[in-house]
Amino acid sequence: MTGPEPRRRTDDLSAAYASCRRIAAEHGRTYYLATTLLSPERRRAVHALYAFARMVDDIVDHADNPVRILDPQDATDRRDPAPLADSPAQQLDLVEKQLRLVLEHGNLDTTDLRRRQIVTAAADTITRYDIAHAHLWTFLDAMRMDVPGTATHRTRYATMTELGEYMHGSAAAIGLQLLPVLGTVVPVADAEPAAAALGEAFQLTNFLRDVAEDLDLDRIYLPTDELAAFGVDEAHLRACHQRGHTDAPLRRALAHLIALNRDIYRQAVPGIALLAPRVRPAITTAATLYAEILDRIEAADYQVFTTRATVPHRRRILVAAKGLATTRRH
Structure with a gap:
């Protein structure tokens, strides 16, 4: 029997992928147009990976003025979210920590709805398609090169x-x-x-x-x-x-x-x-x-x-x- 908890997780995952789709449509016009030629399952996986990369890129591009990036369409979450780490370098570390926790333990502790949805969808895609985790850490390491204050900047x-x-x-x-x-x-x-x-x-x-x-x-x-x-x-x-x-x-x-x-x-x-x-x-x-x-x-x-x-x-x-x-x- 399918109880309310599995159904809620399924609904949450669907909402997470939908948020990633909106991000891809808004920011990656060429990529988004190309994904319309993919099957629905592959399409949403590409949207999830794109949204994750975009979220990280936004952190890097606001290195001089860190801001909270929330999806205005995600009007369901109006609580005061926990403050983000002070510096972009710390934010990148936090994103990596959150992704590792979801991949290894299925846990994600954040009240930032947009962040939770992107990381959840990305982790589901990584697990579903057996994507080597090293490719994610390599990407994050490169992004640290763009951030003042990191050893590799x-x-x-x-x-x-x-x-x-x-x-x-x-x-x-x-x-x-x-x-x-x-x-x-x-x-x-x-x-x-x-x-x-x-x-x-x-x-x-x-x-x-x-x-x-x-x-x-x-x-x-x-x-x-x-x-x-x-x-x-x-x-x-x-x-x-x-x-x-x-x-x-x-x-x-x-x-x-x-x-x-x-x-x-x-x-x-x-x-x-x-x-x-x-x-x-x-x-x-x-x-x-x-x-x-x-x-x-x-x-x-x-x-x-x-x-x-x-x-x-x-x-x-x-x-x-x-x-x-x-x-x-x-």
Whole structure:
């Protein structure tokens, strides 16, 4: 007989996944559109992992002014929640502790409804799909690199190799988390290099699109050695930001980095064929749309300080519709 307690847990889990879906829809338009091509079970798992990563990213991005991030639609919880840890570093430690407790003991002690829902859904996904816990800890370690006061904090990267070490945790680890959810036609280990590369390709695209936003946070994710080869240093970069204009040397540097980014996509995309056939259209859609952000940067003459490169809604719908047609054939 099914009693009220199991039913309540099921209802709570459904609400947790629904909260993650809303977060994905609001903040990850390209990813969210791609997930509509997945089965409902895989879709909600991707939403949970995305929401967890987004929650952590929000903690990091508010490093200078920590705030409580609550979902306004979660109007059911109006109690005064327990205060969050004072610093972003402590908040990251708390998130890791909470996730470990849920994974190991099924317990989560927080009155912050949004936090509880995200961690609960993420832990359920991790357990359901047997995702290696190490990928989560690697991700959190990379996020600590963005937070002042941590032992590993840094805001500049001299070479692509150094940046790659950061992206291994911040992006490649996300691709590795997703692999068990998506499914493969080969041993998972064989698909991991391409999955990691695709995560890094997405991340570098973000860095190229968000140069101005990152500078405002006193972060530079474009390798300084690569910029220097075109006569661009930090002072030059900041001067362009202040003027709101990308000059010729920076334009050449961005063109070079976009070429490097496209090479990572070329390494990653063949790995889509290693995924389960039914999920390939969704990942192809995400890769296509994200790579097209680079086209938009070029079309705007590299004016990254005045124009945030986005793929038009109509184009995103067209690419997704093509993916849907392919999905229905499987």
